[in-house]
Amino acid sequence: MQIIFLPGLLCDGSVWAAQVEALRTVADVALADFSTQNSITAMAETALALREGPLVVVGHSMGARVALEMVRLAPGRVERLALLDTGAHPRREGEEASRQVMLDLADTQGMAALADRWLPPMVHEARVGDAALMEPLRAMVLRSTPEQHRRQIRALLDRPDARPLLPTITCPTLVMVGRQDRWSPLAQHEEIAAAIPGAKLVVIEDSGHMSPVEQPGAVTDALVEWLGLAPALRAAAHGRRTAMDTDxxxxxxxxxxxxxxxxxxxxxxxxxxxxxxxxxxxxxxxxxxxxxxxxxxxxxxxxxxxxxxxxxxxxxxxxxxxxxxxxxxxxxxxxxxxxxxxxxxxxxxxxxxxxxxxxxxxx
Amino acid sequence: MAKLIGGLGTSHVPSIAAAIDKGLRDTPDWKPFFDGYVPGQEWVREHKPDVAVVIFNDHGNSFFLDKVPTFAVGCAEEYKPVDEGWGPRAIPPFRGAVDFSWHLVDTMVESRFDPMICQEIEVDHGIQVPMELFWGRPAAWPVKVVPIFVNVIQYPIPLPSRCYELGRVLRKAIESYDSDERFVVLGTGGLSHQLQGARAGFVNPTADRAFLRDIATDPDTLAAMSREKYVELFGSEGAELMMWLVMRGAMDRDVEVRHTHYFVPASMTGAGMIVLENKAAGDGRQAA
CATH class of the missing domain: 1.10.700.10 (Dioxygenase LigAB, LigA subunit)
Incomplete structure (x- = not known):
C-alpha cells in the first residue's frame, strides 16, 4: 500500500509525524512538499509524481483540497481518499482581503508575528497555552517564508470549486474533523461527507483544526482502522524484534x-x-x-x-x-x-x- | 510430431496429500476443495494425455541448500516418491519419458537455457500432489512424467519473465519431438501463502482470483511483474506461482479456459486449479 500524506498551509511533513511513524512499518509512506508551488493543480501533480500506481491519499486542510484535485486529475490512481479539516467550496467573499492581512503581517513583521496571530485560532481553545503542542507548530511556521506563504495563499485563493467533483468520487473516502475546528467546522464536513457516495465521517473529539497533531493517537487509529491495517500493525509490532530484524x-x-x-x-x-x-x-x-x-x-x-x-x-x-x-x-x-x-x-x-x-x- | 493438448495449473500444498492419506476428502474442511477438481479429472480422463511435463519446486527433499539448481530436468526411467519425514506414502512411482527429457534438455540448451540434468532423483509433494489431484490414486500412473524443477526458495530465484520464456522453449521441444504422443503441461504451486515471518498466514483471495483470470487472458503482464511484486501480492512462498508461467508460455497466446477452481484456505494457502486449451485445439478435442 502506498500512502501519500499532504500537509496544509504553512505546514510540512511534521504535522503527519505520528501517522507516518505508525504506518511506515506496514505501508510505503510518502510526504508531499508544497513549499514551492503556487496552484492547487501544481501541488496535486507534484504529489501524484511521488509514486507510480495506486495511492491512498491523506490530506489535511489545504492538503485535502490538493487531494481532491488529485482525484480530479487521476481518478484511477486514487484508491482511497482521506480528507481532514478542510473545505470544498471556492474562494468566499471577503476572503482575499482577510488573507491579505496575513500576507502583510508576514511582510512587515515577519513569520514569528504571523505564527503568533495565525496559530491560536487553529487549535482547540483549551490548548492555546499548551507549549508541548504550540512550540513545534510555531517552529514549523518559522521554517516557512513569506514567499512560500504568498504562493500558498495564491493557490488557495485560485482554488477550484471542488463541490461538483464530490458526487463523482467512487473510491472509499474518509472525512475527518476536529469537533472544535473553528476554521473549517464540523457542519462543513457533514456536507462534504453527504455529497460523496459512501463516505465515512469521523469526528475527532477535543481537537481544533490541527487534528493530526492535536489528537495524533485518535487520528492514527481512525486511519489504521479505515485502512484495515490493524492486524498487520500488530504483527509488525511482534515481528520488529524477530524475523525481519537483523538484531x-x-x-x-x-x-x-x-x-x-x-x-x-x-x-x-x-x-x-x-x-x-x-x-x-x-x-x-x-x-x-x-x-x-x-x-x-x-x-x-x-x-x-x-x-x-x-x-x-x-x-x-x-x-x-x-x-x-x-x-x-x-x-x-x-x-x-x-x-x-x-x-x-x-x-x-x-x-x-x-x-x-x-x-x-x-x- | 508430438502434440500439446492442454495446460493445467494447480496448487501443490502438502496438506492436500495428508488429507488424502488420512481419508479427509469428504470432511467439511476439504470436500469443497476436492470437489472443485472433479472437472479437471474428467478433462484428463477424456483427453488421455500420454506425457505430463510437470513444473514444480523441490522443497529440500532432493536438493538441499548444498546444491541449488535454478532449473533442473528429470531424465530418469522412474521417479520414486520421496519420504519427506512423515513416512512413505502409498502412491506408485512415476514412469519417466527419458527420450523426450533428453530432447527437452537439448532444445533448452540450444535455446540458451542450461539446466541441471538428473538421471536419479526422488520427487516430493511438489509433483505428487498435482498428479493425485488430476489423476487420483491409480495402481499405476496412466501418464509418463517429465519433471522440471525450478528453484523458488533460495534467492536469487529466477525472474517470472524467464519462466515464461522457458515455457516457449518447452513448446518448441514438444512440437519438434518425433512422436505421436499427446502432452499436457502442469504449472504448479501457489496460490497466495506465506509460511514465515510476522506476515505468516497471509493469503490474498482477491489477487489469487485475479491471477486465475490473468493467467489465461493477460499472461504478458504476469510475466513482466517483478519477483518482489509476486512476494508482495502472493506472500513469500506464493511467489512460486511464477511456475505457472512455464505452463502458460508453452500455450498459445489465445487460450480457452475449460475449468477454474479456487478455494481458501487449504491449510494456510489460497488453492486453485485451471485447465486451458489452445483456441485452435478443437480438432484435438475431437480426436480425444
Whole structure:
C-alpha cells in the first residue's frame, strides 16, 4: 500500500509525524512538499509524481483540497481518499482581503508575528497555552517564508470549486474533523461527507483544526482502522524484534521487503546448520536419535547454544530469525507434531483461533 | 510430431496429500476443495494425455541448500516418491519419458537455457500432489512424467519473465519431438501463502482470483511483474506461482479456459486449479 500524506498551509511533513511513524512499518509512506508551488493543480501533480500506481491519499486542510484535485486529475490512481479539516467550496467573499492581512503581517513583521496571530485560532481553545503542542507548530511556521506563504495563499485563493467533483468520487473516502475546528467546522464536513457516495465521517473529539497533531493517537487509529491495517500493525509490532530484524548480530541490513524474511544469501548462510539439522529428520534413524537425545543430535550439526535453545523450546519465530526456513525446519514437526497453522500463529504473535479467523478467514 | 493438448495449473500444498492419506476428502474442511477438481479429472480422463511435463519446486527433499539448481530436468526411467519425514506414502512411482527429457534438455540448451540434468532423483509433494489431484490414486500412473524443477526458495530465484520464456522453449521441444504422443503441461504451486515471518498466514483471495483470470487472458503482464511484486501480492512462498508461467508460455497466446477452481484456505494457502486449451485445439478435442 502506498500512502501519500499532504500537509496544509504553512505546514510540512511534521504535522503527519505520528501517522507516518505508525504506518511506515506496514505501508510505503510518502510526504508531499508544497513549499514551492503556487496552484492547487501544481501541488496535486507534484504529489501524484511521488509514486507510480495506486495511492491512498491523506490530506489535511489545504492538503485535502490538493487531494481532491488529485482525484480530479487521476481518478484511477486514487484508491482511497482521506480528507481532514478542510473545505470544498471556492474562494468566499471577503476572503482575499482577510488573507491579505496575513500576507502583510508576514511582510512587515515577519513569520514569528504571523505564527503568533495565525496559530491560536487553529487549535482547540483549551490548548492555546499548551507549549508541548504550540512550540513545534510555531517552529514549523518559522521554517516557512513569506514567499512560500504568498504562493500558498495564491493557490488557495485560485482554488477550484471542488463541490461538483464530490458526487463523482467512487473510491472509499474518509472525512475527518476536529469537533472544535473553528476554521473549517464540523457542519462543513457533514456536507462534504453527504455529497460523496459512501463516505465515512469521523469526528475527532477535543481537537481544533490541527487534528493530526492535536489528537495524533485518535487520528492514527481512525486511519489504521479505515485502512484495515490493524492486524498487520500488530504483527509488525511482534515481528520488529524477530524475523525481519537483523538484531545487531548480523550485517545490520534490513530485509528488502519489510515483514517478509526472503530466503536470501544472508539467511541461507546464517541458517545453514539449523536447516541441515532439520532436513536430517527426514531419515527415520535421525528421528530416533532426535527422540532419544535431542541435545546430542543437535550437537552433531554444530548448532550454537542460541540455535539449540530455539529448537529445544520449539520457538519457531526465533528459528526463522536465526535463518531457519519453514520448508526445512518443518521436519521437526515430523518428530514432535504441531500443526502448520500453530507455527504460523506463533510467528504472527497471535492466538491460534484469532490467527485462523483474521489471517486465514476461517469462520 | 508430438502434440500439446492442454495446460493445467494447480496448487501443490502438502496438506492436500495428508488429507488424502488420512481419508479427509469428504470432511467439511476439504470436500469443497476436492470437489472443485472433479472437472479437471474428467478433462484428463477424456483427453488421455500420454506425457505430463510437470513444473514444480523441490522443497529440500532432493536438493538441499548444498546444491541449488535454478532449473533442473528429470531424465530418469522412474521417479520414486520421496519420504519427506512423515513416512512413505502409498502412491506408485512415476514412469519417466527419458527420450523426450533428453530432447527437452537439448532444445533448452540450444535455446540458451542450461539446466541441471538428473538421471536419479526422488520427487516430493511438489509433483505428487498435482498428479493425485488430476489423476487420483491409480495402481499405476496412466501418464509418463517429465519433471522440471525450478528453484523458488533460495534467492536469487529466477525472474517470472524467464519462466515464461522457458515455457516457449518447452513448446518448441514438444512440437519438434518425433512422436505421436499427446502432452499436457502442469504449472504448479501457489496460490497466495506465506509460511514465515510476522506476515505468516497471509493469503490474498482477491489477487489469487485475479491471477486465475490473468493467467489465461493477460499472461504478458504476469510475466513482466517483478519477483518482489509476486512476494508482495502472493506472500513469500506464493511467489512460486511464477511456475505457472512455464505452463502458460508453452500455450498459445489465445487460450480457452475449460475449468477454474479456487478455494481458501487449504491449510494456510489460497488453492486453485485451471485447465486451458489452445483456441485452435478443437480438432484435438475431437480426436480425444
Amino acid at each position: 545487531g548480530q548480523d550485517d545490520g541490513i534490513p530485509d528488502r521487503i519489510p515483514d517478509i524474511p526472503l530466503f536470501d544469501r544472508k539467511r541461507s548462510l546464517r541458517g545453514y546448520r539449523l536447516n541441515k539439522m532439520a532436513m536430517g529428520l527426514a531419515k527415520p534413524e535421525n528421528r530416533d536419535a532426535f527422540r532419544a537425545d535431542e541435545g546430542a543430535y543437535l550437537d552433531r550439526f554444530g548448532l550454537s547454544p542460541e540455535e539449540k535453545s530455539a529448537v529445544m523450546s520449539r520457538d519457531w519465530r526465533e528459528m526463522v530469525r536465526l535463518g531457519g526456513n519453514l520448508f526445512f525446519i518443518l521436519k521437526i514437526s515430523a518428530v514432535d507434531p504441531v500443526r502448520i497453522t500453530e507455527i504460523g500463529a506463533h510467528q504472527a504473535g497471535m492466538d491460534h483461533d484469532a490467527f485462523l479467523r483474521e489471517r486465514l478467514g476461517k469462520k
